Amino acid sequence: MQAGYSRDVFSSGFDTKFLCNYCGNILRDPVQSYCGHRFCRACIQGLVSSGDQRVQCLQCLTEGNADEEYSFINQDQIFPDMAVKREMSSIESKCVNPGCSWKGNFKHYEAHFKECKYQASPCTQCGNLITASKLNDHMKNECPMRRVKCKHCNAEVVQQDLDTTHQNECPKYPLKCDSCGKKKITREKMQQHIDKECANQKIQCPVPNCEKHITKVDRNKFQNHVEQKPGLHIVHNLEQVTAISEKVAQIVAHLENTQSANNAGVITELRSKVQEQEQAIRTIMTTGGGGGGSGSVAGGADVGNMMQKFQALEIKTGTYEGIVTTLHREIERCITAIENMERQRQQEREQVNNDAEKIKQLEAKLHMKEVIIAEHALKISNLETTVYDGNLMWRIPEWTKKRREAVSGQCTSIYSTAFYTSRSGYKMCVRLYPNGDGMGKGTHVSIFFVIMRGNYDALLGWPFGHRVIFRMIDQGQNGNHLIDSFRPDPSSTSFKRPTSEMNIASGCPLFMPLSKLDDPSVSYVKDDVMYVNVCLDISEGRRNPALDPGTGPDRSLKSK
Structure with a gap:
């Protein structure tokens, strides 16, 4: 039950007797207390059910009648004020919803207001009050809580988070490298660019005896550094290849026993390192062995042995390349299935939320109809008795x-x-x-x-x-x-x-x-x-002079 109507509903003004003595608005379902003052039914029922044993009429207090017994409001002394209700029903009124031009007698106002297309209702997504005619357009194009697709990664996100939270997390968002100035590098590939591609990034020589092991050199100058002492770097690479070969053999043996998919990442990493070492050795071999001093001579003597070991390592690595590829495909398939399931769960959650909101609205309407039916049943019962x-x-x-x-x-x-x-x-x-x-x-x-x-x-x-x-x-x-x-x-x-x-x-x-x-x-x-x-x-007492043809001032006229 609601309090009074807005004062703007009467377009041509109104008498103050149509105002509720509690909420100050136009009376809605007017009733009168024993003291003679008028209230909205919802307002006075809220007063008498507030828990106070004796509630006084505020208007009686204002008029200085606080000491009178009739100033106290009792549940059994509240009666509908049908005279005021009939008087209000014929007053010219207008719709208070912005943009609505409806005008008519007040008795038709309630029916119009329930169906008015300009009536504001809360958006189910953001909660803002929007007129019914604009609600669909608001939810599709204006609501800050609507879900939209990111143009970079196609993920569905809330509109108000698109340019803030999601922009700072989107893996496909284009970035610019602060070192080399290259643009349009996705966030997910930025670290790879910094680690493997950026020419201005400084890298450290892995050879412990090299002078550049302590200091760093630009990536675009690292090849010149290696060419200055090729023998020293070849020996270091040979030692690294040997160590990697032993680790690969151990891991392969363990993989054969366990067949665990968790080792796929280790094998991939080792294979990547082997390929890097192979590329480095080939680069050094093509650049020649000059300028290396005694290190260069020692490196030339061991090249044959190094190539034999490297070829054996290539054979072992190629054996398991197919296994690693198969495992990668299986992992990618699982990831895709998980993403699809997550999207489906999100859609189902949204559907459940929408259904819950619709149920709440239907329950509210059902409650209103039950109240109306109860009032009609009471009126019918009174008429029958x-x-x-x-x-x-x-x-x-x-x-x-x-x-x-x-x-x-x-x-x-x-x-x-x-x-x-x-x-x-x-x-x-x-x-x-x-x-x-x-x-x-x-x-x-x-x-x-x-x-x-x-x-x-x-x-x-x-x-x-x-x-x-x-x-x-x-x-x-x-x-x-x-x-x-x-x-x-x-x-x-x-x-x-x-x-x-x-x-x-x-x-x-x-x-x-x-x-x-x-x-x-x-x-x-x-x-x-x-x-x-x-x-x-009835035989005693006063009669109705206006309706009794045998009495009243017009008796002689009626006898004619």
Whole structure:
């Protein structure tokens, strides 16, 4: 349930009586408290259910009536204000949604507002309020939380993260090498470029006895460095090849026993090192052996042995090249399958989230419909039990529960449905105190008669003058009904024309002793149900001068 409507809904202005005394907005489903002030139904129900035992009307406090008993709001003293609701329904109103040009009577406003295409609703992705007509375009083209594809790696990411978080992580994002200035190098290949390709990167000679082992030389000058002392570098490479050959033999033996895919990376690394050493040796061999001194002579003597060992290493390496290639293909296939599964899981998660949001919206709509159905059922029930002959038979079920609540102070009184002397006659109801009120509190059942504000009060004679008869029905075979009655006091405000929803009640505080309810000779309560009959002596009292052809100032005109 919602609070009041926006004040902008009435395009041509409005009376302040249409404002809720709690939220300050235009009344939504207006009700009136016993003090005569008006509230939205949701606002006043929120007040009385706040947990405070006694809640005072804020307008009464403002007007200086804080000490009056009627300034306290009770659940059983709140009544619909149909007069104000009808008056509001004919006022010219407009839609408050930006961009909507609808205008019409206020009674059609609620129906229009529910279907207005300019009504703002929250985006399911970012939560911002967007009009219904623009929601689809917003979610596709403007929402910061929509998912888009990265133009570099084709991965789906959130729009607001595309130029920040993802840009700093995207493996395909083009970068520029700070050393050589080369552009459009993907992030995933940048480290390889720095380690293997960048000409301006300084590398260190691996030969321990070389003077460049301590200092570093530019990659584009490293070949000249090797050519200066080829023998020294050939001997070092030979030692490295021998050591690698022994490691490869050990790893191959271990791989034959375990057949573990985890060794594929080690074999690949070793094979890469062997190829690098092979390339280095061939480069040195093609450049000649001059300028190496004694190192050059020693290197020339061992070239034959080195080539024989290298050829044997090539044969062993080639044997397992096929195995390594097969393992690589299998790993790539597994990685592709995992990526596909992850994308499918992401799509399923998004679908689940969308379905959950739709379920929430449907549950909210279902709750609203249940509230409307309950209100309609209550109205239908009231219409079915309403009588128009001044004779009310009031059935009071669950008497034990109502009596217990009255004793504990939870609900001291109960109201009957409204009944009438005729279709255009006085509107009345009955108020009963199960544990008594006033002089009869705690000892008697008290019953009071209440004059309510009706639609035809202007046509009726005032003060109210019909004799009121109360009967407590004996449901046993004896028919020993308890009867009491009174005639209205013309000077009492209880029987004058109502200025609020209902007048002050008047009746019999000592209607029935509580001790008599337990008398076995009578059955005033049977199956936890009590019946009270209230009837008016229509033959006595004032008639309706506007509707009775036998009375009133126009009697002579009607006789013609």
